[in-house]
Amino acid sequence: MPRFDWQYGYQTNNRIVDLQHKYFLELMNRLHEELGANVDPIYQERLLDELLAYARFHFISEENILLKYLPRRFAHQQRLHEVLVQELQKKIASMKAGQTTAQEIVHFVVEWFFTHTVTEDVTDFLPLS
Ligand SMILES: [Fe+2]
Structure with missing residues (x-):
């Protein structure tokens, strides 16, 4: 799998959300490069802990932006986020x-980026600046 680079089409036009999505893309590339059979299992587990912690932080951050600027989308995004976190927790366990x-975990994260992040988020955060 090649490295993923940031593209114009991923932009939501919300500065904070875009900043966090760029880091998420970096984390995805790192997971792909660093999660593997020959890697120290303790390091692998800690990388996954980092992913889970980042996902939780990012989702709370997005939900707070929605609550402030687009409250009618808050509950919908919160539900999607809950499902993603639960699935990720299950996969890590x-x-x-x-x-x-x-x-399989890398595949799940890539799918998450290209479905939720660059579709749902782009739609919801577009009007915000
Ligand atoms: Fe997001």
Whole structure:
């Protein structure tokens, strides 16, 4: 899988959301490069902890922006975020138990970026600056 670079089409035009999405893209690239069979399992687990912590922070941040500027979209995004966090938690637990591969987690994160982040978020945050 090649590295993903930031593209114009990913922009929401909300400065804070775009800043965080750029970091999310970086994290996704790092996970792809650094999660693998030959990597220290403690380091792998900590990388996944970093991903989960970042996702939680990012979602709270987005929800607060919505609450302030676009409250009618708040509940919808909050529901989507909850589902993503729960799925991620399940996948991480499953990887720790040896039932899910690192590759599956990377695949999940890539799909998340290209579905939720660059579709739902772009739609919701477009009117904001
Ligand atoms: Fe987002």
